[in-house]
Amino acid sequence: MPIIIPVITIDGTSSSGKGTVCNILSNELKWNFLDSGIIYRTLALAAIYKKINTKSENSLVSLIINLNVRFVFNKHIAKIFLDGKDITDKIRNENISILASKIATFKKVRHALLFLQRSFRKLPGLIADGRDMGTVVFPDASVKIFLDASLQIRTKRRMKQLQKKGLYINFEDLLKKIKERDLRDHNREFNPLIAAKNSLILDSSKMSIEEIIKVIKNYIKKKYNYYYI
Numbered sequence: 398m399p400i401i402i403p404v405i406t407i408d409g410t411s412s413s414g415k416g417t418v419c420n421i422l423s424n425e426l427k428w429n430f431l432d433s434g435i436i437y438r439t440l441a442l443a444a445i446y447k448k449i450n451t452k453s454e455n456s457l458v459s460l461i462i463n464l465n466v467r468f469v470f471n472k473h474i475a476k477i478f479l480d481g482k483d484i485t486d487k488i489r490n491e492n493i494s495i496l497a498s499k500i501a502t503f504k505k506v507r508h509a510l511l512f513l514q515r516s517f518r519k520l521p522g523l524i525a526d527g528r529d530m531g532t533v534v535f536p537d538a539s540v541k542i543f544l545d546a547s548l549q550i551r552t553k554r555r556m557k558q559l560q561k562k563g564l565y566i567n568f569e570d571l572l573k574k575i576k577e578r579d580l581r582d583h584n585r586e587f588n589p590l591i592a593a594k595n596s597l598i599l600d601s602s603k604m605s606i607e608e609i610i611k612v613i614k615n616y617i618k619k620k621y622n623y624y625y626i
């Protein structure tokens with residue numbers, strides 16, 4: 398019988414807390430961690446570096462085929478190397494967020510990235526963070542979570558994250574950018590951001606990370622009786 402490697406998917410809107418939750422869970426479980434957003438972000442940055450027309454679906458697919466990307470993990474946090482250069486800090490700005498969201502609307506791009514994303518599914522298990530983890534990339538995942546929070550709260554959280562990196566942006570401008578990205582991620586034709594059937598839907602607006610983790614752990618325990626949590 399083939400071994401089925403368990404997957405827990407955590408999908409949701411940007412800055413809903415997915416990344417932090419995935420990080421804590423993957424550390425506690427000692428499972429692998431896929432942050433699929435960094436794949437779209439890396440592609441966006443690679444397209445800029447290589448002067449690829451980001452409106453051309455076929456050019457982006459050729460770029461994916463030749464993409465020389467490496468993920469080096471330390472305590473489940475990935476450092477990303479593109480053509481041997483560390484680009485980890487370069488993909489976390491709002492211009493890259495927007496471009497990643499734009500190129501993520503292309504069907505062929507999404508399809509071409511499936512193999513890379515699924516290659517993260519290794520023993521003992523995988524925590525997958527994204528927009529379509531539970532619906533498209535790992536539809537057979539044993540536990541599916543969908544995280545959301547109000548636009549105001551998410552903008553505040555994102556501002557704090559950016560400020561920690563020394564990046565300052567006006568609140569209203571940032572809110573507008575996140576709103577636009579939400580609309581594009583929700584409304585795109587292929588693999589839009591929606592909660593997978595049978596997912597646990599959580600609004601993290603008024604919850605601390607500790608509370609979210611507690612609820613998710615209880616859900617995992619109740620649903621599948623995972624002994625390691």
Ligand code: DC
Nearest residue numbers: 411433434437497498501527528529
């Ligand atoms: O999670 P993130 O903010 O790093 O993702 C950046 C963009 O990448 C997001 O706005 C849409 C796209 N994305 C996607 O379409 N599907 C995923 N599974 C992950 C990210």
